[in-house]
Amino acid sequence: MKWDGLKEIYDFVLQMERIFTPNDPCQIINLARASAERIGALESFERINPEDFMTFSEDMKVWIDVALVSCEVRGFKALCFEYDLDNDWSSHFSYYHQDPTEDQDGFCDHQGGLSLGRWSEIGKYYSDFATTPKDAARTIGLVAYTVSIFAQHLFIHQKRLDQLNLRIFVGFHDQSPVTRLY
Numbered sequence: 001m002k003w004d005g006l007k008e009i010y011d012f013v014l015q016m017e018r019i020f021t022p023n024d025p026c027q028i029i030n031l032a033r034a035s036a037e038r039i040g041a042l043e044s045f046e047r048i049n050p051e052d053f054m055t056f057s058e059d060m061k062v063w064i065d066v067a068l069v070s071c072e073v074r075g076f077k078a079l080c081f082e083y084d085l086d087n088d089w090s091s092h093f094s095y096y097h098q099d100p101t102e103d104q105d106g107f108c109d110h111q112g113g114l115s116l117g118r119w120s121e122i123g124k125y126y127s128d129f130a131t132t133p134k135d136a137a138r139t140i141g142l143v144a145y146t147v148s149i150f151a152q153h154l155f156i157h158q159k160r161l162d163q164l165n166l167r168i169f170v171g172f173h174d175q176s177p178v179t180r181l182y
Contacts, residue, residue, distance in 0.1 A: 005130025008039055012140045016147065017179045022158060025151035032144030041137035048141045052121045053149055056089070060153045063116050067093045068157055070114065071166055080169040080178060081150055085139065087173070088123035089146075091116040099167055101180070122146070143172060151181055 012035045016028050036045035067079055078096035083089050093114040125142055128135040147170055154161070154168060161168070161182060171178030 003133065005132070005136040008035070008133075008136045009130050009139055009143070011035075013143065013175065013179060016144070017181075020151070020179075020181060022151065022155040022182065025148045025155065028144045028148045028151075032140045035140050036137035039133045039137060041133040044134040044137040045141040048125055048138065048145065050145060052125075053119075053145050056119045056122055056146070057149045057153070059116070059119075060150055063093070063114070064150075064153050064157065067095075067114060068160055068164070068166075070095060070112075071164055072160075074111075076111070077165070078167040078169065080171070082171055082173060082175075082178075083146055084173040085123075085126050085129065085142065087118070089119040091119070100169070101167075146170075147179065147181075154181070 012032065015031060015035075019027060019031060021027070033042070033045060036042045070076065071079055074095070075097065076095040077098055078100055080094045080096070080100070081091065082094065083091040093116065095112050095114075097111050122142065122145075125138060127138070129139055130136040150170055166182070167180065168182040169178045169180050
């Protein structure tokens, strides 16, 4: 059977969306570990040092608050966090006046965004998306840590999210479909 790393990564992303709960975003890390082990590349996953995500984590605390204020003031109905795997984790938020899932081109029709900068300490881990099981396990791990940290900081604001009735999405650059978190 031919190796299909893209399928492994997208299977992980779909499983992540199915199991995700705001109460325990760390379960994503456990799912990633199990996926890496299943494809025989646990060592690649375990080489990712969670401490390299500290700056990202601290920055997310601030950026999420800024994004939620923008949503509140401008009446946005959805927020999408996108990070670029192969560009030093260059990241941004996109804002939407309507639920982007209601329209086939919905994620193309954002009404502005907020550039968040880059996190090269995370980007240094990325070498290739899914050519080998090691690459796929590393990509799965990077996605898991990124989404888990984003979700941890986002759901501190759960009451606010409920009041705004805001839909939340996350995805790596060119991920289709993006993952709905809320």
